[in-house]
Amino acid sequence: MAEHGPAINVLDYETGHHFSNLIMARDSHPFELHYGMFLPTLRGQGTDEQQEKWIPLALIRAIVGTYAQTELGHGTNLRKLEVTSTYDPKTQEFVLHSPTVTATKWWPGGLGKTSNYAIVVAQLWTLGKCYGPHPFLVQLRDLETHQPLPGIKLGDIGPKLGFNANDNGFLIFDHLRIPRDQMLMRHAQVLPNGEYVKPAHSKLGYGTMVYVRSMMIGDQGLQLGIAATIAIRYSAIRRQGEMVEGQGEVKVLDYQTQQYRIFPQMAKAYAYIFASTKVRDMYTKNMKLMKSGNVSLLPELHALSSGLKAVVTWEVAQGIEQCRLACGGHGFSQASGFPELYAQTVAGCTYEGENIVLLLQVSKFLVKAARQVRSGEAALLAEVAEYLGVVGANRSTFSQSQNFSDKIVIEAFEHVARRLVFSALDKLDHLRGEGVGPEEAWNRTSVELCKA
Template sequence: MASMTTEMKLIDMERKNISFSVEELTNIIDGSREETAIRRRVEHIIENDPVLKHKSLLHMSREERFTESIRRTVYFLKTLCPRMGWTSQSREARYFERALKERSFVVHSGAFVPSMKSFGTKEQAEKWHKLAANLNIIGTYAQTELGHGTFLRGLETVATYDRATQEFVINCPRISAMKWWPGEMGKSANHVFLMAELVIDGKKYGMHGFMVQIRDLTTHEPLPGVTVGDIGTKVSFETVDNGFLYLQSVRVPRENLLSKLAQVAPDGTYTKKASDRLMYGSMVRLRVGLLGSEVVMPLSKACTIAVRYSAVRRQGLLDPNKDEVPVLNYVSQQHKLLPQVATAYVANFASKQLIKMYVIFLKKVDSGDIEQLPELHALSAGLKAMLTEQSTMGAEILRRACGGHGYSYGSGLPFIVNRMLASCTYEGENTVMYLQCARYLMKCADKARDKKLTGTVAYLNDSSSGVCPARTSDDFLSLNILMKCYENRAKCVIQQAASKLQQKIRSGLPMHNAWNMVAPFLIRAAKEHIMQYLVETSCKFVNDLTCSDPVKKILTQLCALYALHHINNSPGDFITNGCLNSAQCDIAHDTEVYLLGILRPDAVGIVDAFDFTDDILQSCLGAYDGNVYERLFEWAKEAPMNRTEVHQDSYQLLRPYLHKGRDVLEGAAKSKL
């Protein structure tokens, strides 16, 4: 490049004014300096591999992207990983998805393979895991049904035991029972881990997991009784062949019942070996995993794009006697962007804490202790709902904040927004998730009357006044005061919801009717509990962090901004419950605006710390060097519509009319001569 553009100079100036060590903050996000080094090495190897290095995906059709993703993934798993000595157990594995941008077989490796361990005996897990790990079979997790979603008790697919042949006969009794949505089932998978109602001699035994082959391993054609295919174009996830599966009298051998939790003897005798509650453990695992990859990472990307672009996009005059200024200088723009950046950091800290809880839980499960499962299930369900909602809305705010260019796929933002939209539905629709969290909270609220609670609901034991002591902006910058404020609100709302539920029950309503009547209050209780957890987890993480003072200051300000932003978005919730008064809400609003100005000079550095390479970011607006407009122009020239100067198909349709216009204009010109 011959010379620096104005935009490149602007972002270079931004970086010269950063007040903290970006590298140190990156190490904190990654977990350590060593983890940063491992991640960067993985990214460097993948980005510089001749087969995997950058290839623009945004100008491809869905089928082209699907094929390209399969090609890249197969090469990565079967060629590059063996060459580098990488396995699914390697420390490097946690960075594969980030570095590859788009990869296939995510459900295969993230749901199908782990299900072998969760539901299968040691022998079954070894048998199927080896085949799956080598891509000798491609599998998916088939639970969701066309007419029932993921509601386990409503699923209709039936597996009936045939004692004479020692086989299970699997049927979808009606169209609504067909499996619908599982990723990689449409065209890739030849096996499914299938959830179906087990029936023996007419008696139902509940949902169980079965290994079912659906395609011939030689021809890849569907097997007899199997109707399978892709469900069609979606808003996003172009590289995933989400599928439908309709089974009619499909037989599988008795040993294909995954038998860790229960088994069926040759004579049809049913034996339960472990609690059904462990089935929910697999759902917890999926929700724990998706927060990092499908919520934190895409929101962090969107923040990086929007903040960098806002630092170089000049528009309007703050001073009529001076030049145009970067839009990041406007407080209104800061108010759009910086709370989303704060959300990305808070979500990062909270999701990692959830992972730690899950790892501890798994160790206890190995010794038969599943006492923590209800709390972990409620927390993972609530966090999944809250963070997917906040991040999806946040990403759209960031897209709009980039003006017209944010509407272009070249910005990378529409792709991020569309992909994140699905997160509010998969692995549990968010309303259902909130209600599952609320069910646990109602039990805890009842126990709190005469029992000391521990863990994430310990604050329900607090009998102190819920009045916030904050009187000044400095008070509202105190993380301890903000944590207490959210604790008090959550406690009040949960107690109110529990009281309303009990009132309905005492009035004579059956429990299920009472629950339905107060559902909006229960959802609100779950939301306030999760907000309390997010604020407390992130604030405690920062308070306990050992780092340099400038980095600690930045993280403290981001946590305070997150908490204040949500107070200011719903001040009525805090006023109604006596946590804050109107004067305090005014101070909270002023403090948020103050924080925006304080964070503004470091905004680019804060998103630089996410450390996305240009190859991973895939954005003309968010590239590290700030050279926005040249990149947009080059990207536009690569569009398929610009491969020829004349688009022949459309031109042929218009040609007669255009030629007539030519004749009219030429005739008019001649008449003037």
């Protein structure tokens, strides 16, 4: 599903500054994908020449773009996307085609009515061989009449649970031809004769997804902060019940149960916003490294952004619901702000990667790191996984009267996480030892892997 959020900050990874910022209503905005994914993808995957040609037009909105990846039949499983882009060396063009109903591009924001261009992710075919999903810059509508071009069918997918100010759309290709230079070729190329030049690293094309997930973490934290603010302010005004007979009703916020319900949500909001800053800094550093061919930070960044996206979106959805419940019946009213807020944030659990799928992607990173520890290569661990290599699995002894320092709390979390990772690995290896195939062994361990 295409990315959504109330505020879109477009990051210039060369300077670390945001060169555009859209603040919009909670119900989203038709330009969201233009700034949130179209422009970042041009910057991250276009050649210098492509950037010089297209980015100025996009910045002044002479062209309005979206990002068309998800299909009716496939979302997270990018390798099985069905739209094809077949290179014709005779004309030096790519032919885009949607061979089935399930190949229909489905969900891109701004596609239904607004966009006249799209970055389309399609299976690249050249000289009779498929090289997997690659990005292509495709004009969708006539720049004068705004009507769909020949070979293109598109429209709005209709009402959703939320985001109804954003025209999420569908897109079907019927042997549409585009010039060769509209394949984004910073990392992979197709030469005029059809020869494929592979990227230095197979994951270099993941930059846009990582960027959006890093932005989501902070946006979701902001939404939880809004919900907590509503609930706290309500609780400071609303009076209900007497603690002492005859002394008048007290503020709802005076009840300890109310404090336990809503104060942690405010704390989480700050934690998620701070975490997003860390991830965005890593993203900026990674993009600079990738320009010189260094992809060493990419696996860690991918794991961290995927894991945080999954955990934060789930926790925020649950946290907003707690804030709503803390406002009693008034929280059920549209006037409270909670219905739109919840609809917006709960969507984050499924767009830009369904949460369970993302947790299992993080599990692959953790399993690999755990195997490094067991093979005596703990020194090679990424920074985010260094806790797995701590000798002796330092366990702090706790008592009810002990004052917990930050250090002790972190050690406790690391200890629990370490045990979960290695117990999942033990089960995985046990199943493999019994002759279970790798895919089935992974499936049978998937609950433990998600917990890890």
